[in-house]
Amino acid sequence: MQTFSEQLPIVLHSLNIGFLQTLKLFFVTLIGALPLGLLISLGTGSKITPLRITLKIFIWIIRGTPLMIQLLIIYYFPGLVLKNAIWGGDEAGRFAASAVAFIINYACYFSEIFRGGISSIPIGQDEAGLVLGMSKSQIFFKVKLLQMIKRIVPPMSNEILTLVKDTSLARIIALQEVIWAGQAFMKGSQGISGAIWPLFFTAIYYLICNGLLTLLLGGLEKKLEYFR
């Protein structure tokens, strides 16, 4: 039986590897879902009725069902129903499936936030720009964009902090993220078994990560406080 001080480096090494996967899923989701969310929000404001309605129904379904179901369906549906296991059975395949599920899910949440941000800018801002001879794109980039960002940052911060925690849902398809890494020591791994304390350590990873993000996003919010 190893002592705690012998176990600690082994556990931390595993958790670090797991948390790297957590962070990778977090950043890939952000990079994918932010632009996709903007596109969806523009689509839901479109004049093309079929596009608008399709997107609204899609958003309703994605936001109305658990991300966990979406993960399971996206991961298993191709193999079990279409008899075409596009994801493969390895960690890379599980990551790809997780990333797709997370990007789609978060893009729908982000799109609603973007839509709120866009529609909260009074029409008078457009009109003032127009009568001063500005083009539509000048009005968007020089007048409205910063006002939108200011309104989007607080709700977006909430979603981003939730996303950090939600990445753990990928555990359901055995993605080797930080909780998966911590749980391994309960079942037994690298000579350590029946240990629950590594799970508490995973919580610390989340707390540190969300603490840093809170500071960063709070700082951005503060920076935009110079106007109303």
Next chain:
Amino acid sequence: MGILNVEHIVKSFDKTEVLKDICFSMEESEVLSIIGSSGSGKTTLLRCLNFLERPDKGIIKVNDNIVFDGNDKSYLKESVIRKNRMHFGMVFQSFNLFPQYTAIENVMLARRLQAEKLPDFKAKKKEILEEIRSEAEFLIAQMGLTERKDNYPHQLSGGQCQRVAIARALAMKPDILCFDEPTSALDPELTGEVLRVIKELAETRMTMIIVTHEMAFARDVADKVIFMDNGYVLESGTSDEVFNHPKEDRTKQFLGRFNNG
């Protein structure tokens, strides 16, 4: 003949006709006041002049050049509209200042964006920006806001905001400056400072169209007055004619409301 000719403008929203055959004209340096009860179409008329709304019919001429003709689709082209609307400046009831810019930045922004499109902007950047800034500072001073020029809109009173908005409109050097109830959103004690700068502009011979419910001010500052009622120009004439010798019953009734209270 005349700086502005408006001929037979018609404008409907859905099926309701809001402007019905509007005709009037203005000479350079004239101040025209448009009065009339709310819903009579005053705002819509101003918005047709600077093409925030597209008239359905009629002709608008500035300095004898046609800037809009309801029978000619080419005047509806975005690029044509953008060029032609620059004849008119607009001061809104609700100011519509850009909140993330300071007072002076609000005045300079559109000029700067315009200058950046000039072919020789890169070469003469410093002089051009310098000129835009000094013009903006002059306008800010003219509005009595020099001490406030680096404040953001939320740090200014309503009256100060509206004066920034006037400077911002003047920065584009419009031929005709339009005001849509410029003091209606202000606390009563702040209307005076805004009316004063408009009066000073009239003394510099700025051509202006002023929609207002401030009857004493309109009578004082206007050369010509139009009384609008239900989408029509019901009565028009000199300030003396309309205010002191109105012909139409509706005009008398409307003015009576103000005289009695």
